[in-house]
Amino acid sequence: MSEHDHDHGHDHPHAPITNGDEPAAAPRVRALEELLVEKGVIAREDVRARIDWLVSRSPGDGARLVARAWVDPAFKARLLEDARAAALELGLDPGPSPVVVGVENTADVHHMVVCTLCSCYPRALLGPPPDWYKSLPYRSRAVSDPRGVLSEFGVELDDDVEVRVLDSTADIRYLVIPRRPDGSDGMTEEELASLVTRDSMIGVAEPAAPAPVG
Amino acid sequence: MRYRVGQRVRVAARRHEGHHRTPGYVKGKSGSIERVHASFTNPETRAYGSDGLPSQTLYLVGFAQRDLWPEYRGRPSDRISVDVFEHWLEEAE
Numbered sequence A: 001m002s003e004h005d006h007d008h009g010h011d012h013p014h015a016p017i018t019n020g021d022e023p024a025a026a027p028r029v030r031a032l033e034e035l036l037v038e039k040g041v042i043a044r045e046d047v048r049a050r051i052d053w054l055v056s057r058s059p060g061d062g063a064r065l066v067a068r069a070w071v072d073p074a075f076k077a078r079l080l081e082d083a084r085a086a087a088l089e090l091g092l093d094p095g096p097s098p099v100v101v102g103v104e105n106t107a108d109v110h111h112m113v114v115c116t117l118c119s120c121y122p123r124a125l126l127g128p129p130p131d132w133y134k135s136l137p138y139r140s141r142a143v144s145d146p147r148g149v150l151s152e153f154g155v156e157l158d159d160d161v162e163v164r165v166l167d168s169t170a171d172i173r174y175l176v177i178p179r180r181p182d183g184s185d186g187m188t189e190e191e192l193a194s195l196v197t198r199d200s201m202i203g204v205a206e207p208a209a210p211a212p213v214g
Numbered sequence B: 001m002r003y004r005v006g007q008r009v010r011v012a013a014r015r016h017e018g019h020h021r022t023p024g025y026v027k028g029k030s031g032s033i034e035r036v037h038a039s040f041t042n043p044e045t046r047a048y049g050s051d052g053l054p055s056q057t058l059y060l061v062g063f064a065q066r067d068l069w070p071e072y073r074g075r076p077s078d079r080i081s082v083d084v085f086e087h088w089l090e091e092a093e
Helices: A026-038 A044-056 A059-071 A073-081 A083-089 A136-144 A146-152 A189-193 A198-202
Strands: A099-104 A109-114 A162-167 A172-177 B008-011 B030-040 B056-064 B079-085 B089-091
Touching: A026 A044, A059 A073, A059 A083, A059 A099, A059 A172, A059 A189, A059 A198, A073 A083, A073 A099, A073 A172, A083 A099, A099 A109, A099 B030, A109 A136, A109 A146, A109 A172, A136 A146, A136 A162, A146 A162, A172 A198, B008 B056, B030 B079
Parallel strands: A099 A172, A109 A162, A162 B079
Antiparallel strands: B008 B030, B008 B089, B030 B056, B056 B079
C-alpha cells in the first residue's frame, strides 16, 4: 500500500485509486462473490443473470422516451415528473432504480448529469455507462468546470444559456431530454428516436442532426 | 418532511467517518430546495448491514456555482443541483 496521507479534499481514508488494466476493486469483488456464494446468500446464476440484464440494456429505450416527449407534450410532462412511470407506459423496463427523473434542455437551460461519488446512471434506460462517465477527470471537472467539459465534448453554448449540472449522489437517476433538432419537423417518432444519442441523454452532446432532405 | 421547495438550506459541515452520500464540495454551503424527492433508507447505516431505518427524506438542493467555486468561469446563474438527505440539512437565512 503506498502512502496516502496527503489532503485531496475529502475526508475518508481509502486505498490508492489506480488506473491499471484491472480495477482496484476487482480482487475484492471476486473474494466477496466467492464468500456470498459459499454461504448460500446468492447463487452464481443470480450474478450472471444480473450482468446479462445490465449489458442487454441500451440507449435505444431512453431514445424512445425522448422521441415520444418531443411529439407529445403531455407525455413529456409525465416524463419530467416520473420517468419510471413514463417508461412503463411505453412498455419499457425501467429496472430496479427507485426513481428516475427527466430534465429538459431548452433554449435557456442546458442540463448535464454526473455522479461525483461513483457511477450512478439510469442503466435500465441507457445501458451501461461509458467509461469516461466513471472516470475521475469527468466526475471532478463536470461539477467545477462544466462549460469546459461541454466544450471538449463539442458543445458550445451561448453565454445566455444557463448550465445546470445534476450530481446524482443518492437514489435518484436523471435522464436529460435534449432539445429537438431543427429540421426534424415531419419526422416520425421512430426517425426522431434514431437522432437521440446516449451522450445527448447525459447532457454532454446535442442529438444528431437530421439528414438533409432531397 | 421538514423543508419545502424554495426554502434556503445549508449543508452541515460535519465530518463523517464511513460511507455517506454527501459530497464534500457542498458541505457548509447554502442553497435552496428545488425538489422534494421521497424517503429512502439511510445509506450510512445500510452500507454496514442494517436495514437503513428510519428512512430519510431526500431533497434536490440547488447551489449557485459561484458559491461553490470562487474561480468559477461560467455565467453567474449557472447552478449545480445535488441530492442531499434531510439529516445533512440545516435551515439557512
